[in-house]
Amino acid sequence: MTNFIPIFPLQVVVFPGEELNLHIFEPRYKQLIKECYEQRKPFGIPSVIGNELKDYGSLLYVKEIAKTYPGGEMDIKTRGEKIFRILEVIKEVPEKLYSGAIVNYPHNEFNGDEDIMKVLIGKMRDMHAGLQAKKDFHKSDGELTVYDIAHHSGLTLEQEYEFLQLTQERQRQEYLKRHFEAALPAIEEMRQLREKIQMNGHFKNLEGFDVK
Known part of the structure; x- marks a missing residue:
C-alpha cells in the first residue's frame, strides 16, 4: 500500500503503540x-x-487535544500505529503550510518467542532496579510488547532508529537481548561504585592479613 501523508519530522523515534505527548506551537504544525x-x-x-x-x-493518530492556548498553541496526546518508509518527500503541499510524503508500509511480523519475551522483561526489570528507576506500564507483563521494552531500556536515538527498521519479531528480540548483555554489566559496575562511594567514612569490619 502506498499513499500520501502529512509529516511532522522530529528528533525522536516513535514505536507502534507508543503514546507521545507534544506541545504544538509552529503555525504549520498547528494547521x-x-x-x-x-x-x-x-x-x-x-x-x-x-x-x-x-x-x-x-504513523500517529491524535487521541486528544488536551489544551488549547490563546495563541493557538496546543498540548496533544498521540499514539503510534504502524511503521512507514518514505518514498518521496513533498516539500510544498498546495494550500498547506506543512510538508508531506509518499510512503509505503513494510510488512511487520509479530510472531516472536514467548520464553525470550519473559527473559527480556526480566532483564528490563533488572536494569530498572540497577538504575533505581520505576516504570509502571499500567498493563500486565503478558501484554508488554518488544516496543514497550525497547522504549524503556536506555537505547540511544540511533539504536531506536535501527530497532524501528527491524520487521521481524525475532530480530527485535535478538537486538534487545544483545543490548541487555552489553548494558547490564556496566550498570552493575556503576551500582558497585555507588555503594563504594557511599561506604566511604563508615567503620569497616575487615580481616587482617597474616604476613608469612
Whole structure:
C-alpha cells in the first residue's frame, strides 16, 4: 500500500503503540494537527538524526487535544500505529503550510518467542532496579510488547532508529537481548561504585592479613 501523508519530522523515534505527548506551537504544525484531529486522519513522524531526515518513521493518530492556548498553541496526546518508509518527500503541499510524503508500509511480523519475551522483561526489570528507576506500564507483563521494552531500556536515538527498521519479531528480540548483555554489566559496575562511594567514612569490619 502506498499513499500520501502529512509529516511532522522530529528528533525522536516513535514505536507502534507508543503514546507521545507534544506541545504544538509552529503555525504549520498547528494547521497539520487541527486538520488531522478534525478529519480523524493520521500524520507521520519521520525521525531526524544528525540533522538528517530519515526514511523510516511511524504513523500517529491524535487521541486528544488536551489544551488549547490563546495563541493557538496546543498540548496533544498521540499514539503510534504502524511503521512507514518514505518514498518521496513533498516539500510544498498546495494550500498547506506543512510538508508531506509518499510512503509505503513494510510488512511487520509479530510472531516472536514467548520464553525470550519473559527473559527480556526480566532483564528490563533488572536494569530498572540497577538504575533505581520505576516504570509502571499500567498493563500486565503478558501484554508488554518488544516496543514497550525497547522504549524503556536506555537505547540511544540511533539504536531506536535501527530497532524501528527491524520487521521481524525475532530480530527485535535478538537486538534487545544483545543490548541487555552489553548494558547490564556496566550498570552493575556503576551500582558497585555507588555503594563504594557511599561506604566511604563508615567503620569497616575487615580481616587482617597474616604476613608469612
